[in-house]
Amino acid sequence: MNNFEIRDLLRSLSIKRPIFHSEADFQFSLAWEIKEKFPEADIRLELPFGEQKKEYLDILVTLGNQLIPIELKYKTKKSEIEFNNEKFFLKNHSAYNVNRFNFLKDVERIERFVEVNNSPQGYTVILTDDHMYWNQNDKNILDKEFSVQEGRLIEGTLSWKEGEGIESAKYKNTPIQLRNRYVSKWEDYSEVDNNSFRMVIFATSD
Numbered sequence: 001m002n003n004f005e006i007r008d009l010l011r012s013l014s015i016k017r018p019i020f021h022s023e024a025d026f027q028f029s030l031a032w033e034i035k036e037k038f039p040e041a042d043i044r045l046e047l048p049f050g051e052q053k054k055e056y057l058d059i060l061v062t063l064g065n066q067l068i069p070i071e072l073k074y075k076t077k078k079s080e081i082e083f084n085n086e087k088f089f090l091k092n093h094s095a096y097n098v099n100r101f102n103f104l105k106d107v108e109r110i111e112r113f114v115e116v117n118n119s120p121q122g123y124t125v126i127l128t129d130d131h132m133y134w135n136q137n138d139k140n141i142l143d144k145e146f147s148v149q150e151g152r153l154i155e156g157t158l159s160w161k162e163g164e165g166i167e168s169a170k171y172k173n174t175p176i177q178l179r180n181r182y183v184s185k186w187e188d189y190s191e192v193d194n195n196s197f198r199m200v201i202f203a204t205s206d
Contacts, residue, residue: 004061004068006123007201009033010189018190018197019081019088023074026127027058030072034061055109066120069113071106073126075099075133081193096132097143101176104146104158108176110204115179122204129195134186146176148184148200155181180204 013033020026031043042062049055059070078092093099103126110122126133126148136149145158159175182202189197 004038004063004121006070006125006203007187009037010125010199010201012037014190014197019083019192019195020074020127021088022091023072026074027072030070031059034059038063049113057109057113067113067117069110069117069119069122071110071124073099073103073106073124073128075126075128075130077130077195079129079195081195083192090129093128093130094132096136097146100133100143100146100148101160103148104154104176104178105174107154107182107202107204108178110202111179114204114206118206120205124202124204125199127189127197127199129197131196134184134198134200150184150186152184153181154178154184 009030013030016033017029020029027045031045034041035043038061040063044060044062045058047057047060049057057069058072061068061070075093076090077094079090081088081090103124107124110124113119114122128134133148134150136147141147142161144161148154155178157175157177184200186198186200189199191197
């Protein structure tokens with residue numbers, strides 16, 4: 001697979017860019033890092049796919065005849081941080097239930113792309129400085145099946161708990177169905193102004 005290792009790319013990126021302004025900034029920065037490491041790669045951002053072209057991939061890397069899809073999430077606490085004379089005004093992404101659902105929905109999307117396109121590997125990454133993602137206690141919570149806390153095994157059909165109060169049918173009536181098994185293993189990404197950024201990488205293979 002042309003020695004393409006998403007973990008190595010993220011570790012290299014963390015030295016240059018330990019913090020990002022937004023998810024789009026994270027997306028573009030990783031794409032740039034990939035291009036620097038693999039100049040022969042063709043890289044596309046926000047590429048529509050599927051029969052109705054209503055779904056989008058954050059990043060699609062083409063190396064030779066191999067397609068490598070990548071989905072990214074960047075969830076932060078509200079804060080103002082200065083790094084290398086640049087100010088970062090991070091937003092508050094505290095809708096944990098919806099954010100966890102959307103992350104795992106990305107995993108489902110990557111699985112579907114990998115299956116349809118015979119891709120050797122696809123990746124879903126969440127990067128955050130909010131400990132509620134890795135330390136959350138999933139006991140008796142309404143979105144328990146979407147928990148990504150440290151050490152959790154994630155597989156099969158994931159649904160909202162009855163009576164959870166989510167109004168939108170986009171979420172409430174949309175279970176997630178995963179073909180593969182994943183374990184949340186949180187890894188350190190960076191430390192910036194006493195903010196610890198950590199990440200989970202889910203690798204999907206056909």
